Amino acid sequence: MDFSLTPEQGMLQDSLRKFLANEYGFDSRRKRAESADGFSRDTWAQLAELGLLGIAISEDDGGLGGDAFDSMLVMESLGRALVVEPYLSTVVLGGATIAAAGNADQKAKWLPAIVGGETLVAFAHGEPRSRYALSHVECTAKADGAGWKLDGQKAVVRDAATADVLLVSARTAGSTSDEKGISLFLVDAKAKGVAIRGYATQDGGRAGEVTLTGVQVDKDALLGNAGEAYPVIERAVDRGIAGLCAEALGIIDALNEATLEYLKTRQQFGQPIGRFQALQHRMVDMTIRAVEARSMAIVAAAGANDSDPMERRRKVSAAKAHIGQCARYVGQQAVQLHGGIGVTDELIVSHWFKRLAMINATFGDAEHHLGVFSDLLLKEDA
């Protein structure tokens, strides 16, 4: 076993950190979040130049052919800087999924444009009534002439309003919560019948409600085989979860550093508040959570690539559950230990805290994944 970074990974991390340190101060992040698109297209182009948009895509398809640990390093740094550019949507959920499930034509059409930063993707799977159940798909796709006709609604689709193309799941057979009968489509965001209601999110990002009304797509819009998209979706979500776990890890570390610094400098009762043992032990507990969160982010990265579906499920859900709990603890304590200033908009601490809460609500919160993991124990017995 080897937990050290390769020289290439070290370089990747260094260059990204340097870039973010220069380009991504908190004020600059606020400006991006408040701009019309909610992010900076210039920064996106720079991320493309750095090669980051091709990390999760094989060299054959025009990417860098990085592994899950490379993606982890990237997401960790993006988390720390609270990057609002649509990396998770376009690269982790979009590009990697097209690379995994697309045919040669689809890959040739989409992947270079994604790697080059020209095309933005949004992953439109969850629905208003699905909560975190991945197989719950009410949206329908009916064979129609040479293509398909899509109807339905997708809920809180991250980065929907700026996406060029939507990865939409729809039911081509079966009933609402069957795993079989779900298909994935690449839908032009400007297609007739697609309506997107965009809005800001609590963490300074963007999302949208997507309504599809009789949307006509060609047969080459179908990604993979009709009715067999469930495993593809599950894997995409697991990659997404691994990415979110790494992002949360970056934030947890950042919060701990900021809080530790505050404990050493904030004076009350004639001494730094870090002298109070009640706070020292709290800070130690936060540090323990951060150490464990790193371990579990590694588990998630490894798990998302596991070819055994049971093992993958176990690892990814364990990581999401545990990191969700660590994130909650660290986020809440970091705010608490900052006192009044911790609940203001002016300090980045509250923004890290909010992003962690929203990561928890994405692709299943800690309790949901604890439940998934716990249910797997029954299969172990069987």
Next chain:
Amino acid sequence: MNLAHTAEEIAFRDDVHAFIAKNLPPEIAAKVHGGKRLGRDDYMTWHKILARQGWVAPGWPKEFGGPGWNTVQQQIFDDECAAAGAPRILPFGVKMVAPVIMRFGNAAQKQHFLPRILSGEDWWCQGYSEPGAGSDLASLKTKAERAGDHYVVNGQKTWNTLGQFADWIFVLVRTASAGRPQEGISFLLVDMKTPGITVRPIRMLDGEHEINEVWFENVKVPVANLVGEENKGWTCAKFLLGHERTGIAGVGACKRELKHLKEIARREPAGGGDSLMKDVRFRDRIAQVEIELMALEVTNLRVLSAEAEGGKRAPGPEASILKVRGTEIQQSLSELMMQAVGVYGIPYVPEALDAEWGGVPVGAEYAAPLSGHYFNMRKTSIYGGSNEIQKNIVAQLSLGL
């Protein structure tokens, strides 16, 4: 021992209930239940309705215009108000400065200020904290220098709640710098319209404006507005902080939130077509917090009835226990509500907090305020003496550590 209310208490509750049902404007209750933004008028309207009835200051002695209720009656009143969706009566005038004026103020101050607090004519805010003086309040630096019949006040206060609406502020100022930090502090009443006062908004993490910085630049305050003795303000300060126990646990508000949480859980989908309430994992978490709330409620009643019997009103460690547990439960409830709506906790649609907004909500109509509410509730374990400070009080006063 008897946990049941007496016949008189039940009759009292029915009276209170009927009065609120008849007099609380439904549009204000709807705002409270829906988690909408409340404006100055919403607070004032309800304050004035209660004032006309003589119920605005349940804890005040009769001679100053209180209704003469015992602590159990006050608690029943609090519960009924919260359940009905009444805005809380802001504590700064009624529960904070008024008792200080009653105890330490001179006749003129009592005569002038107390009736205006009751009627709602003056909106008060609290000027204790400073950037360098939070938990360690005694290290405050805002200075007041005597110049004839005036003090000249200079300095900065912060975290001032709803000061943007206030007519008056009570401040702790330093009038002497020798001796222990607790000495040389005075308690002043200041008209917010006095030249030299600037109020600057602080945006909170939920995007809302409920706190402010208040700057004092050569602000002239008549010596007549000094409460108690010069340099003895710390006594007033402590008296104020420890004074009011009814309501500190927030039991009534917690019960209302619990009910709301259950309604949400019944309406939210669990994913498989069932409601979230049928999901045993989520339901267990509601059960857990409901049980904790029961423990808090009975603890609260025990503290109140001990107080009623002993007639003692000095600050004590019980209030700290109530504050710690009450705020923890408020925080759990807000977290569960946010989690109940799943991904619909993610959209940030601040317009939806406006009762007048006619737009279409994103997701269920109750979803919009929930995340902001969760973020905002983090304040409860920080303000009013942080929970760490409350635990220090219990450790020292109750455990002798």
